[in-house]
Amino acid sequence: MMARERLRIGMQKSGRLTEPALELLTRCGLSFRQSRDKLFCFGEGEPVDLLLVRDDDIPGLLAQGVCDVGIVGRNVLDEFQLTDAARDLAPLSELRPLGFGACRLSIAVPLEMHYSEPAQLEGQRIATSYPGLLGTWLREQRVGASVVTLSGSVEIAPRLGTADAICDLVQSGGTLAANQLHEVEVVLSSEAVLAGPSTLPVDERGDMLELLLRRLDGVIQVRESHLLQLHASGSSLDAITQLLPGGPRPTLLPVFGETD
Ligand code: PRP
Ligand code: ZN
Secondary structure (H helix, E strand, C coil), X not given: CCCCCCEEEEEECCCCCHHXXXXXXXXXXXXXXXXXXXXXXXXXXXXXXXXXXXXXXXXHHHHCCCCCEEEEEHHXXXXXXXXXXXXXXXXXEEXXXXXXXXXXXXXXXXXXXXXXXXXXXXXXXXXXXXXXXXXXXXXXXXXXXXXXXXCCCHHHHHHHCCCCEEEEEECCCHHHXXXXXXXXXXXXXXXXXXXXXCCCCCCHHHHHHHHHHHHHHHHHHXXXXXXXXXXXXXXXXXXXXCCCCCCCCHHHHHHHCCCC
């Protein structure tokens, strides 16, 4: 990989994380030339550029050094770390949780199944796009189930008869409800994170990354103190969620220690 002087951030090209991620970077004082639908966005003030890609590709691009840091869901990052491909590459770490894009990777079963414990999944077929994370959870629970890996449309597998249960991302719960499934176990609590190699590059990019991390900490701290003030003053959840990148998000609730 050729030496670069500019820090390159990989992020989702279009999806739930795109708008809030751009807003966060803007709050960190960064601005970019070129429209968002282009693959590459050149940073105007600071030597920081964006590469807009599929979220699932971000960990690989980081591990190969094509991007220096990335904004990606913890679910995507952790799943990548468990793949064979990751084993021979530089380990990645979660540099900062970013406080938006909250969701969870959960196991869901058909409504008619009366679920009470993981042992009931013994011998069942579970469809997922997260075989690494699901496999790890099943081993921890000492449950022998067969993992059916699908790249998409996981939620329809039980109705098609190709699986008995699923393990998929849940945000609002709308997808599960629409498919007559109910959530029974949380395998991973996720949100957007800043991911990167465990050691910073020792050059201009490393310096820029340090500056970016300081600014991010400042932005996140200000946001959290505003949230706490609003919460203490009894403001409505609506008013509070306006402060989050990406606007209203019901998944903000866990910030206040409430369970869902
Ligand atoms: C996820 C997941 C579900 C849906 C859940 O897909 O696979 O289909 O979101 O969200 P809900 O609980 O609010 O209905 P996403 O749209 O992120 O796309 P992808 O998994 O195909 O990348
Ligand atoms: Zn995806």
